[in-house]
Amino acid sequence: MLKSKQLNILNLVTVLFLVKFMSEGEKNTIKKEFKGEAKVGKVMKNFASISLKPEDLSSPVAFQMAISRLYESLMKVFESGGPESTYIAEVRITDDTGNQISIAIDLGNNIPPFSSEKVKADVQVTLYEE
Structure with missing residues (x-):
């Protein structure tokens, strides 16, 4: 089973890019499939909602304001009953221009049924007109 302390940075290997143009029975649809990897963790x-933005590090005053915002957010979390844990999968793929894309998928409160924290991921994007 997965252990929450084993969450590491993911190394992505993109394997396959498929483009399908559909018009039979569908209105001008383009489907693209990306293969990558995901890292499952708690x-x-x-x-x-607690995060730092690049502009928070632009000056000492901006950083101080960000720290105050983080402190207030943490206090609200603990006042509302404390942190709630969930499992997520951090999915990483590389797009057609070479940029790494990362998305998170909420897997719920129960331990996922995978034997490893690293799993394969398929991401399908469908473009269509309404």
């Missing part, structure tokens, strides 16, 4: 759900 996070505190209430901490999602």
